[in-house]
Amino acid sequence: MxxxxxxxxxxxxxxxxxxxxxxxxxxxxxxxxxxxxxxxxxxxxxxxxxxxxxxxxxxxxxxxxxxxxxxxxxxxxxxxxxxxxxxxxxxxxxxxxxxxxxxxxxxxxxxxxxxxxxxxxxxxxxxxxxxxxxxxxxxxxxxxxxxxxxxxxxxxxxxxxxxxxxxxxxxxxxxxxxxxxxxxxxxxxxxxxxxxxxxxxxxxxxxxxxxxxxxxxxxxxxxxxxxxxxxxxxxxxxxxxxxxxxxxxxxxxxxxxxxxxxxxxxxxxxxxxxxxxxxxxxxxxxxxxxxxxxxxxxxxxxxxxxxxxxxxxxxxxxxxxLSKIEVKSITPEDKISFYTALYHTMLSPIIYEDVDGKYRGLDQNTHTSDGFTNYTIFSLWDTYRALHPLFNIIHPKRNNDMIKSMLAHHDQSVHNMLPIWSHYANENWCMIGYHATSVIADAVAKNVGDFDKNHALEAAVNTSNVDYFDGVGDYKKMGFVPEDKSSSSVSKTLEYAYDDWCIAQIAKSVGNTEVEKEYLSRSENFKNLYDPKIGYMRPKLSDGKFRKEFDPLDTHGQGFIEGNAWNYGLYVPQNLDEMVQMMGGKERFSKHLDSLFTMELDDKYIEKN
Incomplete structure (x- = not known):
């Protein structure tokens, strides 16, 4: 039922x-x-x-x-x-x-x-x-x-x-x-x-x-x-x-x-x-x-x-x-599931400063927060899609402080980068993308917070131009991350393209048309890895050719991280209409979406996980 x-x-x-x-x-x-x-x-x-x-x-x-x-x-x-x-x-x-x-x-x-x-x-x-x-x-x-x-x-x-x-x-x-x-x-x-x-x-x-x-x-x-x-x-x-x-x-x-x-x-x-x-x-x-x-x-x-x-x-x-969201549910079990999940959303990020505002910064020096509460534990690849957008609705002040914490992280970073996955005054570099840009862009879209948007744009642009970070140099030069130089290259390319679109939105909000145009162009890089012959996103090598050995159902060594071409290849949230047309139109795309819920993976793929 x-x-x-x-x-x-x-x-x-x-x-x-x-x-x-x-x-x-x-x-x-x-x-x-x-x-x-x-x-x-x-x-x-x-x-x-x-x-x-x-x-x-x-x-x-x-x-x-x-x-x-x-x-x-x-x-x-x-x-x-x-x-x-x-x-x-x-x-x-x-x-x-x-x-x-x-x-x-x-x-x-x-x-x-x-x-x-x-x-x-x-x-x-x-x-x-x-x-x-x-x-x-x-x-x-x-x-x-x-x-x-x-x-x-x-x-x-x-x-x-x-x-x-x-x-x-x-x-x-x-x-x-x-x-x-x-x-x-x-x-x-x-x-x-x-x-x-x-x-x-x-x-x-x-x-x-x-x-x-x-x-x-x-x-x-x-x-x-x-x-x-x-x-x-x-x-x-x-x-x-x-x-x-x-x-x-x-x-x-x-x-x-x-x-x-x-x-x-x-x-x-x-x-x-x-x-x-x-x-x-x-x-x-x-x-x-x-x-x-x-x-x-x-x-x-x-x-x-x-x-x-x-x-x-x-x-x-x-x-x-917890009272910020009222749930009317048919079953008590639903209510427990919902509020427990809501409770879990508030276990991190965590406050990371003393009562006098002092905290250890990324440079290992003591800093004092000025007009905000400093936070840490930014597992951004896991949280940019849903958690921070939720915070912008039910915790707008906290999320504003979190963005200011990210900007402080950037200012203390010897790499001039926003956090990727940071905790306790350290960057641990886990997972992919530069998704602090998405957190900022979502706040801009919802008109949440009083953080300095120009400062945020500067930090986002700096972060997206660190060539030695995870294939970014090749991504800028070639329009994609080559698999023979950086694993999970398709996932990285798709997520960089989305993050670049986010940077364009931040630029638009402050009237910087030059940066907006540049990053809208970068956000189209997802097109460079679509192979129309097989109908999937597919890894390319440094010579610009698609890699020959490829299994769209395999979650290992195929250019994707924690996913495969069948599901992760649909990640183009910044331009859904063009992705649908690129993949053969609404009818074919709808069948592909349906298959995600009806197909069964062979045990050989499950065993790898």
Missing amino acids: LKKLFFTIAILSCLNTFAQTTDYTQFVNPFIGTDKMGHTFPGATAPFGMVQLSPQTNVQTMYKADGSYNPKTYEYCAGYQYADSTIIGFSHTNFSGTGHSDLGDFLVMPTVGKLILDPLKTESGAKGFISTFSHKNEMASPGYYKVKLDDYNITAELTASERVGFHQYTFPKSDEAHIILDMVYNVYGYDDKNVWTFVRVENDSTVTGYRQTHGWARTRTVYFAMEFSKPFKSYGHKKYDKAKYNGFYRKFNEAENFPEMAGKEIRAYFNFDTEENEKIAIKFALSSVSTEGAMKNLKAEIPHWDFEKTKAETQQKWNKE
Whole structure:
């Protein structure tokens, strides 16, 4: 039976009675997408929050002992797998929905009993600090997560503000209660991913530090400030890296109660005595700039120890954001699917600045945002088509700030480029196209934002003329990207052509007819790869001839990325009428579209994926 889903996008104010009385968070299930390859996390975060405080259910490094790639690591892009029955701790940074990963910073794990500092198993083969759990004792909603750690009889509760994670652990009676701070653990970890870690015990309830990693982001530094609601009775750490300084250095017993801990791989611990059902809370703030910045964030956002207050405030923020779209659905299931998807749209990009506006820029210097909130995590190949156009409707101010963040990225870039796929003051160069231009053009078309359009045009033109970037030089010279010089050449050509059309629209909006004309011409480059003899887009080589070996159904090595000529070859959104005529007219084109929904791929193609 066909289910009809009706939704209305409305501009809802605080006077809207329906929005005031409806709790939209009840329609969100954060566990959707956490199984298999969904790559979402169930933990606590505020809308677009810098902190994503979430359970990590296993350790899967990127490489096996023999140095080969470990495919299991792909399942843990968000650190959590619903099929697992174990938890190794709760980290403060996590991607949602990505096809590659990083992050997993500052894993915290409460335990009781003998102190164990290895997550899975010790050097002797004994069980590590990992704990089993059951989904029947687990719950999640926007801004809140709760689970019982069965091995320790500890109940963990998590909530968060934008920049601060708030933990609350309910302990059994014990004179051996511990809270472990694991600075070794990484999502997509590998040997030497940690460049350096540092922990400083400021007093008996305050800890600061930082970690620098070399992963998908090549130089990523995150600072933290950590406050306990109860003073710890003792503390210490274990250093796992073998690098040693052999010059002069005064020797101390640094393993226990020494207030500075430094090394590439460190796990620190803090010891307590606890009564039955005693609660110990932790406030854990992040900063890209300094431990001082992290402490400012902590004191500004959560200056108290009222866990329920922060939880309620964050859930109220979520309700406000979710209420921007009202859905009338035949089934409750439809409503849960819709609002969970809407919730997931607000997990990134994330706020990337301290409460005073300071942030680490792409040049690794400290900058201060001027008239905007700085954001990071721009997975633009994934988000330019639908997410940012949605933001222009329901989050126009945020999207305006995101565009200003992209322009700041351009100004700090040694390449003079807008972001391609950027996170945490790094460009990771993932995927194709220069789709920040599309985000800007969509805002221009909708008349959203007060960003400088001339500055945006300059940044877009600069980005589209970096010859060493992904075949752009050949694209400009030849009118297409040659497959023998750059793989996925058809996809790149088609997407560059669309992005060039977007640049033409930005130029048109500021009256720059010269640039508009140039980029409208470039936007016609899609025609250069259409082969009328076979009726498909097809890769060409440097000699200008179509490549002979070609299978339009194959998704590998045929000039396309994550697609094939059958579907990706239709990507000409800037000139649909001409594409339809080029492919034989409306009747033939309609049959081609129908075939996308009716044909079945041979198993040999499926197996390659």
